[in-house]
Amino acid sequence: MTISKQNAPSFTWRDVCDGWxxxxxxxxxxxxxxxxxxxxxxxxxxxxxxxxxxxxxxEATVDLDGVSESLxxxxxxxxxxxxxxxxxxxxxxxxxxxxxxxSPPRHDRENLE
Numbered sequence: 001m002t003i004s005k006q007n008a009p010s011f012t013w014r015d016v017c018d019g020w021x022x023x024x025x026x027x028x029x030x031x032x033x034x035x036x037x038x039x040x041x042x043x044x045x046x047x048x049x050x051x052x053x054x055x056x057x058x059e060a061t062v063d064l065d066g067v068s069e070s071l072x073x074x075x076x077x078x079x080x081x082x083x084x085x086x087x088x089x090x091x092x093x094x095x096x097x098x099x100x101x102x103s104p105p106r107h108d109r110e111n112l113e
Contacts, residue, residue, distance in 0.1 A: 005032050014039060029101040035060070040088035043112045050102040051079040053087055058095030061088045071097075084112055 005020040012018055016039050023030035043063065053062055054076040062069045062077050063086045069077055079085050089095045099105075 008032075014041060017041075024104060026103060029099075029104045031099040031101075032056070033097055033099060035087070035089045035095045035097070037089055037092050037094070041086050043084055043086045045084050045110050045112065046079075046081055046101075046105055046108045047110070048081050048103070049105045049108045050081055051085075051105065052098075052100040053077050053079065054098040054100065056096040056098065058089070058093050059091045060095045060097060061090050062086070063088070 003022050005022075008020040008022050010018065010020050013033075017033060017035045019031050019033040021030075022032055053060070053071065055071045055073050057073050059073075060071045062071060062079075063084075064077065064079060065083050065085070071077055087097070
């Protein structure tokens with residue numbers, strides 16, 4: 001069955017960001033998320049989960065272990081376990097991105113702020 005944000009379970013985070021769970025399996029987790037300008041997630045780590053942020057539209061900033069990386073549409077960044085990170089939108093337009101995780105990240109997350 002085809003899945004998209006039109007038929008996937010949805011959620012809101014940080015009161016302004018939207019997400020859709022495209023896949024929720026023990027060995028692979030896939031989210032599509034939308035972040036408006038000036039939004040950011042909290043700095044956090046995952047003890048065991050490896051993630052990839054892949055930008056679909058717009059430009060995002062990822063703080064990765066104290067270094068800021070800019071990601072544009074079509075670019076990805078791998079986040080290894082135990083690496084402090086956060087994604088933010090410092091641009092004037094929405095950003096849409098995928099969060100690909102080696103397992104469901106919600107129970108393996110520790111906020112650092």
